[in-house]
Amino acid sequence: MKRGLPKIRMAVARLKKHSGNPSSVASAPAANAAAGTAATQVVINSDDPAWAHCFCPDATKKHWLVCKYCDKLLKAGITRVKYHLAGIKGNNVKKCEKVPPPVRDEMIAQLTKKIEEKDQKAKEKQMD
Numbered sequence: 001m002k003r004g005l006p007k008i009r010m011a012v013a014r015l016k017k018h019s020g021n022p023s024s025v026a027s028a029p030a031a032n033a034a035a036g037t038a039a040t041q042v043v044i045n046s047d048d049p050a051w052a053h054c055f056c057p058d059a060t061k062k063h064w065l066v067c068k069y070c071d072k073l074l075k076a077g078i079t080r081v082k083y084h085l086a087g088i089k090g091n092n093v094k095k096c097e098k099v100p101p102p103v104r105d106e107m108i109a110q111l112t113k114k115i116e117e118k119d120q121k122a123k124e125k126q127m128d
Contacts, residue, residue: 054081069098082107
């Protein structure tokens with residue numbers, strides 16, 4: 001198990017406690033807050049729902065992403081954008097103050113799901 005996972009679990013649990021159950025939130029399309037920058041965006045071919053809330057401003061820097069809500073440049077990839085949108089501090093991320101609550105809940109649900117999948121995989125590996 002990685003060192004950061006317990007810290008992440010505690011942050012997600014704290015956010016769940018204060019914001020309700022994120023798993024009950026349905027995915028909703030986000031409003032395009034950065035409509036003026038659509039011409040300069042790089043198209044990313046991914047089915048990850050977090051891409052609807054950020055964009056890549058430069059094709060040569062694929063891991064540099066900009067939040068559509070607060071225009072913050074995140075230089076580490078889509079997972080860090082999820083932490084930013086979920087409002088989880090740490091992991092070299094500041095929380096987004098302008099993200100709508102349904103989007104925040106969706107990102108918390110995605111991060112929680114990913115952690116649960118990793119835990120399940122680790123348990124299966126231990127049983128073998």
